[in-house]
Amino acid sequence: MRGTFFALTGATALCISTASYGAVIVDEDFESYADTAAMAAVWADGPGTLDATNGYGGSKAFMHDGSTGDNIQGLASVKPTAAENLVLKFKMSNDGDTTDTYQSVGLRAIPVADPHYLFEVGNVHWVAGTYNARILTFPGSETNWETVSEAVAPSGWDEFTVTFSLDAISIDIDFGVDGSNDVAYSVALDGSEWTKGFDEIRLGPPSGGSSAGDTVYFDDILLETVAVPEPASLALLGLGGLAMLRRRK
Ligand SMILES: [Ca+2]
């Protein structure tokens, strides 16, 4: 029994080491750009400008004044798989009044057609709550705009972490970026493979709209694939159960 247990533990260790997937797709702190023109070579099309002093921690950031249009960066059709989750992290400034705001970070498949695979999260003033998300037709999900946070975020920086897996889209928000999570929201998906991936990441009013009179900053945008943690954990749980069964014999 002892020999069997250690042999399986070795197999589990192999599982963990070979499951080291993960790749950084976008890692953007806006510090490398000399000016708005340089930034627009990467984040194209929209009216956003490079701000030198109002970024997180007094750094550079992306500033959107609310005029019409999104700044867009192309992606190579990225999506979660059974082995890897897709994780989006970013910081967004909130001016303390979300009743006038229409600003988001978005991911979408191109062309926009049913099923959409269209995701946007941020402030949408005509939906209840402080922060909202548009999760438009993913496998097993038929939602559109939903309230993510009923709680009012204090003015200043908030950090969003969005995890796309085949089973769910989960949104965590840390008000104040103090390391303490304040919002946990999740929509279940049906576990099937995605038939499309995200071809664009967008900064600005959702779907290229406008947010007149409202200036918002975005900073520290990270989009990456991360190994799904479950298989190793489940294997360990399975081994624990196997060891208990063997002890009972
Ligand atoms: Ca920055």
Ligand SMILES: [Ca+2]
């Ligand atoms: Ca506002």
Ligand SMILES: [Ca+2]
């Ligand atoms: Ca917090």
